[in-house]
Amino acid sequence: MKKYSLGVIGCGNMAQSILRALTDDTVIYLLRANGYKLSVSVSDTDTKKLDCVRSPKIKTFTDNSELVSQADVVIFAVKPQVAEAAVDGIDFGNKIVMSIMAGVTLKRLKTLVSGSERLKLVRIMPNLNARVGCSVNAYCQFGLDDGEEDFVINILGAFGQYYKVSECMMNSITALTGSGPAFVFMFIDAFIKKGIACGFDAATAKQLALDTLSGSIENVRGFEGDISDLIDSVCSKGGTTVEGVNRLRESNFADIVSAAIDASEQRSKELEKSL
Secondary structure (H helix, E strand, C coil), rough: CCCEEEEECCCHHHHHHHHHHHHHHHHHHHHHHCCCEEEEECCCCCHHHHHHECCCEEEEEEEHHHHCCCCCCEEECHHHHHHHCCEEEEECCEEEECCCCCCCCCHHHHHHHCCCCCCEEEECCCHHHHCCEEEEEEEEEEEECHHHHHHHHHHCCCCCEECCCCCCHHHHHHHHHCHHHHHHHHHHHHHHHHHCCCCCCCCHHHHHHHHHHHHHHHHHCCCCHHHHHHHHHHCCCCCCCHHHHHHHHHCHHEEEEHHHHHHHHHHHHHHHHHH
16 A cells, blocks of 8 residues: 655645545545555645645645645645745755646746656646546646556545646647636537527526536547437437528538637637747
8 A cells, every 4th residue: 555645735726626625435435455555645825725725635825835745736826927936945955846827838837846866747637527526637748657646546536537748739738628617518508598589497598508518528428420420310400400500601600619718728829928
């Protein structure tokens, strides 16, 4: 059984989701089944944020240096602009350092933990669905051996799926999966509002949207052909669906989605250059 002490610097929304996942009884059981016993801590100067995660399973600090001193693994979960001040003068020794800070490259992360005996760095792009244990966690790493990387993917698997990518793809994955939930939420919101406008009550409209979306996802999951074939299978000639699909195509629906992802990716690149 390998024992790890994991400390999180910053206790914002994403950090809170990760902490809740790592202290879930089922996750604790699965980690132990895979050979890991984990203790968890978090630091933040805002005690109100710490109040949101107070638990016998989570040790809290208001001093980042105290947290780092007792941790084997440290997760940076602060805004990139304050990262340098948050860890100024702290010795990271031989720790694994993980970062969920948008736009912070492995090269930049190295400068934040310079002086370590051996750099062991992981850059992660999670998404909001970590709240429900369904995050898409893209990651790239530097300096980890196979055992250390196995530990990292066990941590990422605690609150979603993990995907190892080249760092050159991180801006794209940030736009696709980091920003993607907001685009999906916009579609769901529009569906619900239209359902209400049609005369359904809000609860029914929401359930209709969710059932339609979840069923469609399962259709795609089990389908091996091109998605366009699924679209065509709903569009009977002269029927109702084809009229709506044609309107979406006339409005350049696919181009709008693509442009939204492009805009998010461009912003990610701008952030990366500015940090």
